[in-house]
Amino acid sequence: MTVNSDPKSGRTDYVAPLESLPLNDEDLITTDHFSIPAMSADPSLVPQKKKYHIYFENKSQTPVKAAVRYKEYAGNWKSEGWISLDPGEKKLIGLSDETTYFYYAKLDTRRNKKVWKGKYKFALSEEASNKLPFKKQEIWECYHNQMCNTFAVFR
Secondary structure, X not given: OEEOOOHHHOOOOEEOOOOOOOOOHHHOOOOOOOOOOOOOOOHHHOOOOOXXXXXXXXXXXXXXXXXXXXXXXXXXXXXXXXXXXXXXXXXXXXXXXXXXXXXXXXXXXXOOOOEEOOOEXXXXXXXXXXXXXXXXXXOOOOOOOOEEEEEEEEO
């Protein structure tokens, strides 16, 4: 073994001889002791994408109507509305393999006009001519290997 020092520092190099280790036949590893598994055609063994569960929760004192746009798990982008939520109600809205979804919500009353809206415009269906201003929501990455939950809470 050789340890080199910086030549400018004026230190000397140190050298230590190392002896070789003798190996016996029983020390050698052969393929008789292990095997490498072949790729399986079993779909349950193939790694799956994470499933992001999108929930809406109404923590306000009045009913809420909401719309959502998300990419379905192993599918296409989908817009859905109007989803009714009573005060205190929580609903699973959809499963996605994307960490981004969009939502729009409003109070379900004529007296109070509170609206949760954003700057991303989407129609609720292909036939609809008007577009609603959705809010963009990023799902924080979780450490679970298969599923994560996210909530859009309306207060």
